[in-house]
Amino acid sequence: MRGTVYITPRIIGRWTCILFLVLAVLAVPVTAAGPGTMLTAGPGREYETIQAAVDAASPGSRILVYPGTYPEAVSVIKNNLYIMATGEDVVVEPPNTAGFQVLADHVTIQGFTIVGGKECAPGIKFEGSFNTFADNTIFFTDTCIGVNAIVCRDSDGGSNFNIVEGNTIEQADLGIIFVSGAPGAINRGNVIRDNTFVGISQNPIMITNGRGFLVSGNRIDEAPYGTCIAIGTESENLVIQGHHTIVGNTIGQCGHNGISLCAAPETALTHNIVTKNTIQNCGGDCLALEAGKGATLTNNQVISNSVSFSMFGSGILLEGDQEAVVRDNLILGNIVFNNHLNGISLMAGTERNRIMNNEVQTNDGVGIAIAGDDNVITGNSAHDNTMDVADLGEGNRWHNNEYTPMVGWATGWDENDAAAIIHTVDGGRTWQAQGDLSAWTGVHGNDVSAVDDQTAWVALGSDNRSDTRGAIMHTTDGGATWVAQTIPDGLAGGIKGVKGLSRSEAWAVSLGGRVLHTTNGGTTWTIVPHPTVPMSEVNRIDAIGDGEVWIADTTKSGDERYVIHTTDNGETWRQEPLPDVMPDAQTFIVSAYSTQAVWSVVRPYTDIYRTVDGGNQWLKVAQNVGGANDFDDICAASEETVWVVLNEMLTGNIFKVQVAEDGSVDVQSFRPSSFYSFEGITCMDDRIAWVAGLQFIDRFPDLPLGVIMYTIDGGEHWYSGTGPSNIKYWKVSFVGAGR
Template sequence: MTKRQIALLACTAALAASGVGAAAPTANKMTVHWVEPGESIQQAVDAAGPGDTVLLSPGTYRESVRITTPNLTLRGTGGLPTVIEPGATDAGNACAKAGNGICVAGTESRPVEGVTVRSLTLRGFAKSGLWASWTDRLKVQRVIAEKNGTWGIAQERFVRSELSHNIARSNGDAGLFLANTLDKEEGAADAKGTLITHNRVYDNRIGVTVRRLRNLTVDRNNATGNCAGVFVVGDESSPRAGAMTLRRNHIHANNKLCPKTPRLPFLQGSGIVLTGAEETLVAENRVVDNKGDSPLSGGVVLFKSFVGALNERNEIRDNVVLRNGTADLANRDTGKGNTFHGNTCKVSEPAGMC
């Protein structure tokens, strides 16, 4: 028996034990498409049907991959690293042309459903390690997205996504970036229960950015070493951004210095920042040791958006917010109905919120 046959048998056994390779209760059976370094991931993806798995052997692959098939799983074996980097021969690939590593691409009339990307390292792409648009129930799990030019893992026009147990580090802008849309101005989109949980984001410009969205949860993530930990971004559009939950995250020592942009002042020492958001719950987070003197510095900061939209009816409660500069809690806009209670903190702007 060859080494490849032995490895395939071992992997098949592991998949069966985990349930991935188990027979479906319907007449359709999942097919596993095995890919080794030097072989084309895209060819395997193109050959796969709904419900199939494209399984990558450990090693380094130099290409970009575009997924349009519903209920497809693209994953590494979960043992030794499986790395995808930019390739010299995939210039004709639309995903590569856009500067991305993996693209999950649906359309407005037919969003791609049920795709899972798991146990991969996406490194060194000009734009994003993973980019997704027009998706439903996308799962990105145990992915390392590092040293990409703009975002580690990014998506727009999506519902019911789950980003869990990923590492996003040393990316040019946000480690995790979620938005309603990038190509036009419009109101916040309903993310329909999207969950961002148990991720580690560090050494990015911003750890997690949530822009013009509603109905989303950011829970139990760890953000450190960024210029800012978590940004919730809204504006005057209708519906407004908000109606989300930020809970039980550990946001600490995000003290990297980043220069100003046309929309934001320089960043340093920002824990959780809300700009132009409404009806958002910030609760049970630990936000400590974020220090800087930017207008956006502080533990939990409410700040009007770059177009002047105010925060309204947000609740900040039961957080541990300590040793942040210039303040642990800071309400720096004039929006109405924002409440601060039950927080453990020392310094607030204005005084009296601790």
């Protein structure tokens, strides 16, 4: 039959083999797998390496990676891949680049252990959007400065809506980083949640140039050199940034700040929400909102956070540099406690912010310190702080806050040379005259001692030993009335010093060396004898209870100079010698911090002495601090720190002297006014202090005759209180302070 081909069985067999061979060849995956394909990688699997599986995959493929150690760096440039470790022992050890480098969208990397350290490459490095990096463990075996665990450095921006969650990161220099560097470029809508960070050297979480991030549920423990969550802008990026939500993170042991929102100069960071975070044990400020020069930091909300145990900073800080706009922010319902500096601080330049319903307690500085203007402070409870509130700005409105007023008194004399007393209930911001002391012309207010908000004593006297006029003035009603108490007659020079210990007990001393003691509120004052210890010209007395009293008497005894001390309420007295004293020196002032730690100075030199064993041994700890002048008053802030004022007649100086354990001395000098000399000082600690000053020769008739200034930040800034302009202020005392 024409056209008919007969195939013998032999021929059929040959064609059958050829057909099978062709089909087998077609089955070999020489091209990418189709969408939705499942691929496997690992020992004995389809692909020996992860990279081979990635290269073979098509968008939409799923790659399962089986247990084993993979010494490779995986590059992913295809979209829509799901790469998942099966089990806990899937370890990637990249040789010199990132464990995974992703330049794609919709990629998931999940469940791997990535061991970094070689060449200090990142664990995961990516650019793209809608990616997920979840449940990975990343740690570094070598010390690598600047190495990132998971990093998105998209210079052009546009890495959006990625999710980084459930990862554990250990021993990296930087944790999870989103950075967009080009001007105008930002990343948006990324999520960083439920990650655990342990031992990150610098910043566990850092976002620069972003908008609309969610940072939630992360646990950060120990970042000794950085800020735990750092969110900021870069200069020259003029796109308005922010709208981030930072919620429910647990943060501890941050070397710098706990959470920081920082707007770089000339940039804007707005509408962020920081809420329900627990932040503690920070080296700097636990929660800081800061704006650089010309930056905008507005409409941010700090709500319901627990902020505590800042070691060197404040709990919550709001601050702006020159020309910055820091306004319309809300600090609401936070619990702020046990911070080294202030609880909540609004620095100068902040305005129109709201501080509402916060619980602020047991902070070493000020509970709520407001140096900005036109802020609203309402419904807060501030208690058991060194100082509960301080208003250092203008136009701030305080409503329905609960706190203990910071009460103090000062004394001096008026333009008629009559003794004067003034009073404050707002920490020294404003002062009002009290009592009618016009009858005491020619007698000055020499000393003052505030016991509580109702009780104080004032010593009146002169510098003339032949003038026996003097008095101890006393109030038990907050200064509404002052009563001259009955004291022995004929006290040379009147009363030079007074120190109240309680509503019932106080000590006083006359210029001529008579020591007085009362235990019934001054109803009677008893002369305490000191037959074996001469006193002829006393300048200062201090007492702290438990029978401990110290007196600085200028009397010379041969080559020795002494601090006079009793430990038994004056039953016995002893002279405690000061070492290495110049021949013409005189013991001038003494200030006690505790029964063991006491400070003293001599005149006419600016040498400082201290005992830390209750007077058994005094040491000269600083010499010639203020040059050829006299120190005029001191306040013991702690065993390590003393405040000192120096009157230079035309002006004055303030010193803070700190002695380290090794004996080294740090001296800080402050000259906050060119118009006043300083004669009195009191202090709460090494941060909070007040000084009393006066114009000695009335050089500036248009200025008040005296001033009281104060600092709440260790002397960096000083503020002037407002009060009667006709009084020269001599000494100052606050409830709970060192004087």
